[in-house]
Amino acid sequence: MAELINGKELAEKMQAEIAIKVSELKTKSISPGLVVLLVGENPASQVYVRNKERSAKSIGIHSKVERYPSTISEETLLAEIEKYNQDPNFHGILVQLPLPKHIDEEKVLLAIDPKKDVDGFHPMNLGRLLAGNPDKIPCTPYGIMKMFAAYDINLAGKRALVIGRSNIVGKPMAQLLLMADATVTIAHSKTANLAELAKEADILVVAIGRGHFVTKEFIKPGAVVIDVGMNRDEHGKLIGDVKFDEVEPLASYITPVPKGVGPMTITMLMYQTVLAAEAGE
Numbered sequence: 001m002a003e004l005i006n007g008k009e010l011a012e013k014m015q016a017e018i019a020i021k022v023s024e025l026k027t028k029s030i031s032p033g034l035v036v037l038l039v040g041e042n043p044a045s046q047v048y049v050r051n052k053e054r055s056a057k058s059i060g061i062h063s064k065v066e067r068y069p070s071t072i073s074e075e076t077l078l079a080e081i082e083k084y085n086q087d088p089n090f091h092g093i094l095v096q097l098p099l100p101k102h103i104d105e106e107k108v109l110l111a112i113d114p115k116k117d118v119d120g121f122h123p124m125n126l127g128r129l130l131a132g133n134p135d136k137i138p139c140t141p142y143g144i145m146k147m148f149a150a151y152d153i154n155l156a157g158k159r160a161l162v163i164g165r166s167n168i169v170g171k172p173m174a175q176l177l178l179m180a181d182a183t184v185t186i187a188h189s190k191t192a193n194l195a196e197l198a199k200e201a202d203i204l205v206v207a208i209g210r211g212h213f214v215t216k217e218f219i220k221p222g223a224v225v226i227d228v229g230m231n232r233d234e235h236g237k238l239i240g241d242v243k244f245d246e247v248e249p250l251a252s253y254i255t256p257v258p259k260g261v262g263p264m265t266i267t268m269l270m271y272q273t274v275l276a277a278e279a280g281e
Contacts, residue, residue, distance in 0.1 A: 002225070002251035005147050011263035014146070014271065015059055021274055022060040032277035033062040034092040034118065034269075035084050039077065039103070040070030045096045052094075055266050061273055062089070074103045078111050085113040091280055092118035092273035097168075115279070118272040126167060129175050136272055141173040143264025144205065144226055145180070151253060153203075153224055156181035161198055163187045163214070163241075164207030169228055173205050194218070206241040216246040224253045228261050 022032055034056055038049050049065055056063035066080065077095075084093045093116045099105050109117075114124040120138040128135050148155060160182040164170035174184045182203060187194055189208060198204055198218035204225050206214050211231035219225065229241025240257030248254050255261055 002248045002254040003151070005151055005226075005253050005255045005260065007143070007147065007255060007261055008259040008263045010147060010150050011143075011267040014264075014267050015055065018267070018270055018274055019059045021278075025274070025277060026060070030277055030280075031062050031089070032060075032092075032274045033064070033090040034094065034273045035064045035066060035087075035090045037066045037068065037077070037080060037084075037093070037095045039068045039072055039096070039099055042096075042098065045098075049096055052266055052269065055270055056273075059270050059274075061270060064090070070100045072100075072103075074107065077103060077108060081108065081111045085111075085116065088280075090116070091276040092116055092269070094119050094269070116276060118269055118276060120172070120272070121167065126172065129172055132179060136276075137176070137268075138168055138172040139268040139272070140169050140207075140228060140261060140265045141176050142268040142272075143261060144173065144228075145176050146264060146268070147226070147255070147261075148180075148224075153253060155203065158182045158202040159200055160184045160203035160205070161187055161201035162205045162207070163191075163194070163198070164205075164209070164228070166207065169205075169207040173207070177203070177205075208241050210241055211239045212241070212243040214242040214247065216243070216250060219247050219250045221250050222252045223250070225251045225255070226261065227255050227257050229257060230262065 036049055053063055084090050093112050095108050109121050112122055114122045117125055117136050120136040125136040160177045162170050162174045165186055165188045174186050177184045195217045199220050202223055204223050207228035225247055227240035227242040231239050233239050238258050
């Protein structure tokens with residue numbers, strides 16, 4: 001039976017620590033501020049933004065959500081980002097992805113001041129991570145690294161497999177594992193013999209975006225399994241990329257869905273906003 005990595009509990013503990021830091025900064029007349037730019041009516045994005053707002057409020061971060069219609073022009077959105085780049089009251093700027101098709105996502109990410117890029121997606125911040133000198137780190141992989149630390153999971157010398165190659169999770173996750181001295185392989189939907197490859201991994205991070213994709217056939221007994229997936233089954237129930245009931249008896253540690261990686265992603269966003277405020281003293 002695996003030990004459950006309780007992301008919700010860890011997130012609450014970290015958020016309480018961040019709230020203390022925010023109170024300290026306010027005594028120096030620094031009030032950490034985060035603005036979220038939300039374009040269109042994507043239901044998943046609406047939920048994420050609501051959760052971010054709630055967390056910011058409980059920590060004491062000044063939070064603002066700017067809502068724009070999906071018809072907004074790229075030019076107008078870029079001008080809005082520039083407005084917040086120049087606004088000293090906001091230390092973090094987050095553009096909620098995905099964006100409508102007519103807006104160039106890369107242009108938008110490039111427009112954000114790297115110092116205010118609390119999501120860690122600016123090419124400059126991704127480049128710093130690749131160079132082994134990170135500043136702002138993508139929040140999901142960063143949260144996962146905090147989970148490993150909290151549960152004293154040693155990564156040095158371990159074989160790690162990351163299933164998924166996005167700039168948001170897969171690639172930065174692999175780099176952070178490398179920096180922690182793990183031996184890392186990145187796999188994806190086109191990888192041949194994926195289950196056999198996974199069976200060799202001591203650490204398995206799954207971010208492929210397919211419900212219950214990873215079954216017991218993928219698991220080396222005693223492996224640490226991190227499930228980044230957020231999918232809905234045919235009954236509308238939230239499920240991960242990992243078939244939890246099958247995998248949990250084989251793993252040494254496992255994250256549940258929900259209450260696993262999700263709460264940590266939002267916590268790291270708050271953490272990096274506060275660090276940005278502190279750095280701007």
